[in-house]
Amino acid sequence: MEISKRKKQRLRNLQLILAIICTFLAASFHTFSQNNYEISKIKIRGNKSFSKATLLEQTAMYETNFFQRRIQKKEAALYNKEFIESDLARIKTFYQSRGFLDAQIRLDSLAVNDEKQRVNIAISVDENEAVLIGNISVNVESGGNKTEYERILRGIDKNMTLTQGERFCDEDLYSDIENINTRFANAGYVYAKIDYDLNLKTDSNRVDISYNIAPNTICRMGETAITGNTHIKEKVIRRQLTYNEGDTYSKRELENTRKQLYNLQLFRIVSITPQLNKTNRQNPVPVQIIIQEMPQWDTKFGVGYGTEDRFRAFGNFTYRGLFGATSRITLQAKHSYLMPYYLGLSWTEPQFLQRKISVSVNPYAKQENEPGYNAHFLGAYFPVGYKLSEKISVTHAYYIEKVTQDATGSDTYDFSEEKMLYSKSGISTSLTFNNALPDISPVKGWVACLSGKINGYVFGSDFNYSTLKMDVRKYQKIEKFVVSGRVMFGGVYSSDPSGFVPVEDRFYSGGSMSNRGWARSGLGPKRDNGTPTGGKSIIETNIEIRRPVFWKIDLAAFVDAGNVWQDAYKYRFDNFACAVGGGIRIDTPIGPIRFDVGFPVNNEKKTPQFFLSVGQAF
Secondary structure, eight states: OOOOHHHHHHHHHHHHHHHHHHHHHHHHHHHHHHTTOEEEEEEEESOOSSOHHHHHTTSSOOOOOHHHHHTSOOOOOBOOHHHHHHHHHHHHHHHHHTTOTTOEEEEEEEEEETTTTEEEEEEEEEOOOOOEEEEEEEEEOSSSOHHHHHHHHTTGGGTOSOOTTSBOOHHHHHHHHHHHHHHHHHTTOTTOEEEEEEEEETTTTEEEEEEEEEOOOOOBEEEEEEEOOSSSOHHHHHTTOSSOTTSBOOHHHHHHHHHHHHHTTOEEEEEEEEOOOTTTTOSSEEEEEEEEEOOSEEEEEEEEEETTTEEEEEEEEEEESGGGSSOEEEEEEEEOSSSSEEEEEEEEESOBSBTTEEEEEEEEEEEEEETTEEEEEEEEEEEEEEEOSSSEEEEEEEEEEEEEEOOSSTTTOSSOGGGSEEEEEEEEEEEEEEOOBSSSSOSBEEEEEEEEEEESGGGOOSOOEEEEEEEEEEEEEETTEEEEEEEEEEEEEEOSTTOOOOGGGSBOBOSTTSOTTSOTTOBSOBOTTSOBOOBSEEEEEEEEEEEEEETTEEEEEEEEEEEEESSTTOOOGGGOEEEEEEEEEEOOTTOOEEEEEEEESSOSSOOOEEEEEESOOO
């Protein structure tokens, strides 16, 4: 029986519709089936201004490798179409908040592995042109003390984050508003109101910024209430206040007071809160100080191991707030291969006569077991510290020691047996600049220390000599890398006819904190039996690059160079001992655990050195 042409056409149309429906359902099922697949790799193309890691920080998705999944047991991020779209929107918002108003973000492609139920994601970024800063103006409403306002705003253009011609960024805008607010708050205008206007010029892709300031009334410091102290007397706490009731309100002075209290090392928490009321603009402004004291008795114990000091242990016993004041007493005991015993007692008064001066009394007994000597010390150290500023400090100290050399021959001591016991006495001083952060493992800033010592002369000693040393360190973070550098040089000069300097006060180089291509004290002059004698001149230079790889693990590469010379202040730059190497850092609460391997470049034996220690090399 023959089917009509019309029926044939209807049948073909029906088949076509069914094919389209089946294709759509299959695609929908495939897309739906990708949900909950593990995200294995994420590629981002076109991101010129921000790294892949920075962009992924804005999202919920992340990559995982075999090590993270199998060893660290880290769960992989799961693919979800709706979540991915939300993440792409977050990346776009991130770009727009940093001046790329026309940025386009899209999912470029998916690579699906149905067998392993994993998916690779490719994201495409079109940054387009960024909005740049045009004119910037700061306007104070009419009335009030114009001369005072000009003084407050003087030089503010040098401290603003957003500058003409630079890319616009929301965070920088809020930072500049806070900067203006802080300037006025430090001058007493705690209720100042700062607003802003943005004028976007689409033809030039620039934005003009106008900051508008309503200073309102100048305020005074009100009554200060202190709570939380149990052992430390309130009058001791009030002595730390860097302001008086009735002074012009200053946000800066509240912060200085907080730092002053923390510097006493008596408090675990210090909270200083001005009782502001913006509704009725309360004036004067009361201040609430809430503190939490550290325990009066504090005991710490620790053990560890390093390739140089081998097994080590320590114990500290501290008593704080003696007689309700700021003094603290610490008893410390230590043991390691390099220091078989150390027993010391220190009494510290962090404020002596005035806030910036601290004094200590530190009697001690110890033994040093170094590659070049073995000596016992009985002495006392009397340092006086003065804090010139937040970053600059000076320390002067007087010391006195009785030293006994455990000598079995000329290889460990340069005098005859009857001169193995000797006395030392003198003064030391140091000037330190430190703005490096953070304290344990810096990633930015400088540390510079100039130190000197005079032993003997008018202070009485068996030997007369002087020492001068300069140590400069620089830390800089570049993308994911931390680049650190160090230069140290020193010299020691003896005015005695023999020119003798005790072995413990000479310079040594080589080891985990020095030139890592040589063993501890392995560089410089040596005795006939190969043990180091130390020298009177030293130069050390170090460059190290660190980069985090995963979890709390960093990789490092370094170049160390320098040497020790026998004569005072005589350096031979053609006689530098160089080493290259690398290592692993594992971040811990007490500092990084460090494993380094150093290879000497100009050493005939070319023997690598291995070091395991705690803390960065510098």
